Amino acid sequence: MSSYPVRNALMRPLRRAAAERGETDRVNLRSGQVAAPAGATHAAECLATLVADADRAPGPTVTSPA
Structure with missing residues (x-):
């Protein structure tokens, strides 16, 4: 996978559209x-x-579904 700046640039259009x-x-x-x-x-x-x-x-307890 490419370095962060390249991945960031590739994802920019998706983030903008979202x-x-x-x-x-x-x-x-x-x-x-x-x-x-x-x-x-x-x-x-x-x-x-x-x-x-x-x-x-801290906070609410996580429980498994039955």
């Missing part, structure tokens, strides 16, 4: 600069980590 339509959930379409060190992991493991982190965070 902003013009009021699609705020699509305006900030940027990716981090250091994704490679995160490593590969299975989706289930990633989700379990996210839930565990959320459980430790």
Whole structure:
């Protein structure tokens, strides 16, 4: 994948179009600069980590669906 400035420039038209339509959930379409060190992991493991982190965070408790 290309460097951040190039990715940012490529995504600019999409962000602009989303902003013009009021699609705020699509305006900030940027990716981090250091994704490679995160490593590969299975989706289930990633989700379990996210839930565990959320459980430790202040605020409402995260529960699994029945």
